[in-house]
Amino acid sequence: MGPAMKTPRITGVLAPVVTPFRADRAPDAERFVRHCQWLLEHGCAGLAVFGTNSEANSMSVAEKADLLDALIAAGVPAAKLMPGTGACALPDSIALTRKAVSLGCAGVLMLPPFYYKGVSDEGLYRNFAEVIERVGDARLQLYLYHIPPVSGVPITLGLIERLLKDYPQALAGAKDSSGDWSNTKAMLDAFGKSGFDVFPGSEVFLLDGLRAGGKGCITATGNINPGAIDGVYRNWQSKDADALQAGITATRKIVQSVPMIPALKAAIAHYADDPEWKRLRPPLVELSAAEEKKLLDGLAADGFAMPGIEAVACPVH
């Protein structure tokens, strides 16, 4: 066997795919697969399954491995997948990363271990280094996931620099969900020319990111608005780019006027006429009736649509 072939890098719009749950709160593989297929057909270049918006940390490693298997079995290309695989426990991170790499996923998006706060870069370096070494597969493309407002554990530029130096083949890039453009810009300026692909964590920064060397975005609203967001990605050098950006930013603001994760699920439930989609796992809860009305009224006034989305005719669980 020759050297392992890396899957080409994903660029463009990725959705951190929301995870549907059945009445017994088990992951609903059928709806999940169907939504992934819809996303790839409507503008997503890739699927960052098992992200924050996927309620990934509310699922066990085994549940996530089963969902990956279901995607592959349904014909979703592994080359489109960038699953989240970072957990608090190193063996969990290693197990899910190994699974993703063995399936041929384009990459993995890794949270730092997020229970302890105020940890050192040395400790975080050891975590990522140990995952890379124990997975021990040249196909691994690791994207670091910086989302301090939720994880409480930042990925510093110094940590990236050290990992890039020691693992230039494995370190593929980062998602920056800090919400702080100056941090994204600093990442791009420092590493964007070293084959380190930076994705802002919101389409609000998509155009700014592309102009500064970014590779697309990985964004919650990619779950419902992938076509328009992809429109900015495809036309970022056109004279219409700023107007297109203003459009997707406006839609984003409507969605994030209520809690984001239940909002995405409520929108899918509404546009697919499939109320099963509204369910969340604790500790998250559904939108209140007032929040749902605010969201749906706002989207309607914006002329929002989800072309081709439809209910999944599932057996009653």
Next chain:
Amino acid sequence: MGPAMKTPRITGVLAPVVTPFRADRAPDAERFVRHCQWLLEHGCAGLAVFGTNSEANSMSVAEKADLLDALIAAGVPAAKLMPGTGACALPDSIALTRKAVSLGCAGVLMLPPFYYKGVSDEGLYRNFAEVIERVGDARLQLYLYHIPPVSGVPITLGLIERLLKDYPQALAGAKDSSGDWSNTKAMLDAFGKSGFDVFPGSEVFLLDGLRAGGKGCITATGNINPGAIDGVYRNWQSKDADALQAGITATRKIVQSVPMIPALKAAIAHYADDPEWKRLRPPLVELSAAEEKKLLDGLAADGFAMPGIEAVACPVH
């Protein structure tokens, strides 16, 4: 078979037992069992294995289940065990809680799901309620673990009230590691007379807690100083109580003058003459040489000792 018998509640000093790791960073069951035995022989009334100081969230559910089995196999009484079983993912919390209850553990100490921040009490209520209902075992004694400086997700008095009302048989108490005595006092005042056992998360508040109706403490330094802390517990109504409390508070301050978890391991390594104990799992790191010197010099000046602690003669891993 008659109704399931509950194990009597633990009162007194509990240690969140530090977890030794082997050179390959796998949990070292032999050293773990030996330290648990030493703790029970030297002042601990119970063992809150798998706490924050245990690096519990850096271990997989399977690793923790195996360590519980190792304790039971070695003859450590389940009636002395209050393992931490709360995880971000509900299935993980359910699996480890079920395991603990099936072994006859005196209780479980449960973190809230801690990835998402700013979650509602409704969402946290659903999490704990679902664990209680899915475990579905009348022997379950659930202690809530309030440690907002680390978890980022507080356990409010309103949440406790609602859970106590709906699950009075399962809700046994709480560990308050907020470090805020006014919060511990408010918990004691609100629920201390309802059969809800409150344990401050530090021996600094042991005497104050006992005087206000607390049941002991669950404290990091219980790992190395259980005898003296138990001395305060046993003599809290004596005239010497305040002097005894001042002594354990002074020792605590020496230990927490450097990072706590590596400090506990460094102290055991030193007093047992067993350097294997120093190892941590990422993202935590060992003390620097300067920190270790500061700790050990401070303890020596304090006349500190760990009577009967000794190295474990292990096969080379």
